[in-house]
Amino acid sequence: MRWFMTLSYLGSPFHGWQRQPGDVSVQSTIEDALATILRKETPITGAGRTDSGVNARMMVAHLDLDDDINPRDAIFMRSLNSLVGRHIAIESFRPVHADAHARFDATERSYRYFVHTRKSPFVGKLSWFSPSNLDFDAMNYAASLLLGRRDFTSFSKLHTDVKTNICDLRSASWRRVNGSESNQWYFEICADRFLRNMVRAVVGTLVDVGRGKMTPENVVDILHEYDRCAAGTSMPGEALFLWDIKYNY
Secondary structure, three states, X not given: OEEEXXXXXXXXXXXXXXXXXXXXXXXXXXXXXXXXXXXXXXXXXXXXXXOOOOEEXXXXXXXXXXXXXXXXXXXXXXXXXXXXXXXXXEEEEEEOOOOOOOOOOOOEEEEEEEEEOOOOOOOHHHOEXXXXXXXXXXXXXXXXXXXXXXXOHHHOOOOOOOOOXXXXXXXXXXXXXXXXXXXXXXXXXXEOOXXXXXXXXXXXXXXXXXXXXXXXXXXXXXXXXXXXXXOOOOOOHHHEEXXXXXXXX
C-alpha cells in the first residue's frame, strides 16, 4: 500500500535531502530508521531535493508498505520519530492511490527565505543578517518582473539532470514578519517547480537590487542571458525553508 508521509526538518545537520554515498542526508536517515523498524529496506521518494543546510517546514515523501503495516499506529510513529533523531519530525501519514507520486504529482511548491536587518542572537541560525539597509520596495518590484512561465537557466545550478529549465513562477514577494515595525522579513516564492539553487540565486539577485547594485529592470536582462554568472550570488542555505507543497488530491 502506498502512503504519503509528511515531515519537517532542520537542514544544518544534513547534506541535503537526497541519499549520497558517505554523507548523512534526510532521506538516508529516514530510510535507515524504517529499515530498523520493518527489518527490510524501504525506499522513500521526496517531493523535492533540498540542498545542504536547507530546512523544510513541510516535506512530503511517498513509500510503499505491506498491507498489514499501519504507519499511523502510535507505537510506529513514536518509534520512527525516536530513530530519526531530534532534527527530523515525522508528522503524519495518509494513504494514497497506488500510482501517487510525491514529486511528480505536486502542483505547486513554495519556499520562504528569512532576513533580519538588525543584529540578533536569537534568529541568526535560521535567518540571514543584512549588514546594510535594503530597499524592499525595489526588491518587490524586481520580483514581480520574474512572474510567469519563463526559462530560469540564469538562476539554476549548472550541469543538472533536468530536461527543461522552464518554471511557472506564480508569486514572489517580500513581507515583514509580525507587523510593520519588525526588522525581520521573509521572501515567499511559489511555482509549479524549482530548479536546483534557483531560490537562493533569485534571493541573491534581489538583494543586489535592494543594495542598489542593479535596477529592478536588470533582472529581466539577467533572465534573457541564460547564464548563471549573470545572476547574483547564491545565498546561505540555513535561512531557506521549503514551506508548502500542494496536490490536487
